[in-house]
Amino acid sequence: MxxxxxxxxxxxxxxxxxxxxxxxxxxxxxxxxxxxxxxxxxxxxxxxxxxxxxxxxxxxxxxxxTTAKLSLLQGSVLSGIREHQADDILRAYVEANREGQAWLLRHLDEHKVSYQRRDAFTYATTEDGVATLRRELEACQTAGLDAQWADATELPFEVAGAIRMPDQAQFHPxxxxxxxxxxxxxxxxxxxxxxxxxxxxxxxxxxxxxxxxxxxxxxxxxxxxxxxxxxxxxxATLSAHRSYALTFRLPEGSSPVQGMYLSVDSPDRTLRSVPAADGSELLLIGGNDHSVGRATSHSGAVADLETWAREHFPGAERTHAWSAQDYRSIHxxxxxxxxxxxxxxxxxxxxxxxxxxxxxxxxxxxxxxxxxxxxxxxxxxxxxxxxxAADVATGFKDNLSTGMHMATGWASAELTSLPHDAPAERQGVVGQRHGRPLGVSTVEGTTCAVSAICPHMGGILRWNDAEHTWDCPLHASRFAPDGTRLEGPALHDLSRPHDEE
Missing domain, CATH: 3.50.50.60 (FAD/NAD(P)-binding domain)
Structure with missing residues (x-):
């Protein structure tokens, strides 16, 4: 990807x-x-x-x-901060983002880097989502932002409500x-x-x-x-999340959205246009956020986004698919x-x-x-x-989940023996061999065996079938099939067993 x-x-x-x-x-x-x-x-x-x-x-x-949206309207982030922090902290966060946005826009102008001014929208499709929007709008107003309620959008499906913030920006990073x-x-x-x-x-x-x-x-x-x-x-105070983005070429005569959109309901969806080199515009759709290393099927998350795109934008043809990792603190x-x-x-x-x-x-x-x-x-x-108290509760929940994944990962690895045959193309399996948890994968015809133990804190890795990586469900370190470290808190590559195939 x-x-x-x-x-x-x-x-x-x-x-x-x-x-x-x-x-x-x-x-x-x-x-x-x-x-x-x-x-x-x-x-x-x-x-x-x-x-x-x-x-x-x-x-x-x-x-x-990234999806490269330069916006002060950020989904339900501000109301989330307000649930955990005082209003002066909320205003400080917005001021930080305002300065970051202003600096980058000046840099884009000074270096003649193209960007597009767009209205940003946060939308809901359920009544629970509308309640979230109301809290977010109140948080925006508390922070002094020019946010407005919108009953309808240009989206090709009905929304229950939306917040609009004019004159934000998008760009190619x-x-x-x-x-x-x-x-x-x-x-x-x-x-x-x-x-x-x-x-x-x-x-x-x-x-x-x-x-x-x-x-x-x-x-x-x-x-x-x-x-x-x-x-x-x-x-230990951060939760790591992976989400997906796809770009699509639309049929002639169709145009992508002109605003920048983000949902508050689950599954999450984000939409924006992308100017292409040939003068046309592509549609970018993202979402299906999940904790790193804990998805049932990463490739299924990508396929779900593609199905959703074609349902709402008939004739859409995928050009690219990718994923990104983000961190959120308990605060x-x-x-x-x-x-x-x-x-x-x-x-x-x-x-x-x-x-x-x-x-x-x-x-x-x-x-x-x-x-x-x-x-x-x-x-x-x-x-x-x-x-x-909300921070403590969030941290307790996150660390309880981390401990559970540590225990279940080791139990599964110790009870599962590696098969004698190599995994199928683009597949990976974890099991024990000679008393050691190993991860074995096949990518582009090459089968690699690596330690399935994350060198950061000993979590058992899981195979990411969309990106063909080994991901740690504890603190989100990620590794290539050959064990090379890609990102996360781990400092070292995965070790390779002497009897690797």
Whole structure:
């Protein structure tokens, strides 16, 4: 599965691949998505010597697989925050997103990157959904947003109600990353692919440990989705979700939606148009969110979206399908700042809850300010959040589910023996061999056997039949069929047994 964005963009050329050219930088940034590259550019503008280290390739994880909506209307996020936090925290969150949106729009204008102004809609198809909309509208108004009730939409099915927010934006994310990478390099920064941050040592000065050796820095910024060096146990306060997006070409004479849409009912649906290179417009439909590693059938989730699209947009022909991973904190707010026990030298940002285009830039603005010794007022307010009873309940529920998946995963692996025959093409199985849980898969004719134990905290991996990956149901680390780490809190690849086939 490869996103429309990645498939229609030229490769962004790094300065180095697989090696680090200097012994020391002012700041090392881990992760070359929107948050990491924006942070790096802001620091480079201030005269810092910056290196961005990307384990895979630019935009390979969240940014290259987003739906790329730049909106302050965010489904039912604001009412969710209001259930957990005071109104001043809600307003701080909105102000952070407003600044992130404004900065990115200025950047798009200054670099002549195309984007489209669109009205954003959150809609409901049930009475329960309408009640959610009413709470969301009240939260929007409390936060000072220009949100309006709408009884009808352009959607080809009946809705029970909707919220409309005018003059939001949508765009193609990869040209944005290209402009950021270009500016970073022009300002003598370095963009290094194929190098992973694996640790940090604070003896005397900060030493960043990487897969290509050690490098010294004044500061390290972890812009990696979930902090890969998690001394604060943030992974235990986050839930990781995977959702899907598909683009469709519609029959001649048909046009996709002109607004940007997100449902509040389950199963979730998101819709927007996508300008194509030939001047036509594609339709993007996404949804079917689920906890990572816990879906019954990932390929079934993709097929369900395709069926839904063809039901409501007859003649739609799929062009691309992909998936993305997002993190939500028990506080319903992004988490950012310095890692505990890092002496103020290691910064992180996570928990964007599917709204990384605004939150990611806001995090970059906040972290850059904090490195320079000050902080936006909204960032200070967000850091003063309290843990409410609702937060405790959410955390208890999430961790209870995690414990259950740990126990059932091990029980199943120990009771199941691996079959002698290799799995069918694009299939994977978990079982024990010689007393060890192994995962065996066949992809493109190659059968690989890897440890089925996640190196993060020992969860038993599950096969993702849509993306052909091994996914951990505990804290959402993901691995390629050959065991290569793809994303999540795990630092290392899966081990390979000596008797692999």
């Amino acid at each position: 490869r996103s429309y964005w990645l498939d229609t963009s030229p490769t962004i050329t790094p300065t180095n691949t697989g090696f680090i050219s200097r012994d020391r930088y002012d700041v090392v940034v881990a992760g070359a998505g929107l948050t990491g590259l924006t942070t790096a550019v802001l620091l480079a503008r201030a005269g810092k010597r910056v290196a961005v280290l990307e384990a895979r390739s630019v935009g390979a994880v969240a940014t290259g697989n 990869m040209p944005v990353l290209q402009t950021l990478a270009n500016e970073l390099i022009d300002r003598d920064g370095e963009l290094i692919e194929g190098v992973r941050v694996t640790g940090a040592d604070h003896h005397r000065s900060l030493t960043v440990q990487t897969s290509a050796g050690d490098v010294e820095a004044d500061h390290l910024v972890l812009a990696t989705g979930v902090p890969v060096l998690d001394r604060g146990g943030h992974f 319903q707010l992004p988490l950012l700042g310095t890692l505990p026990h890092s002496e103020g030298t290691v910064f992180f940002a996570t928990g964007f809850n599917k709204w990384g285009m605004t939150n990611g830039v806001a995090a970059a603005l906040a972290i850059t300010s904090q490195i320079h010794g000050h902080s936006p007022s909204w960032a200070e307010a967000l850091s003063e959040r309290v843990t409410s």
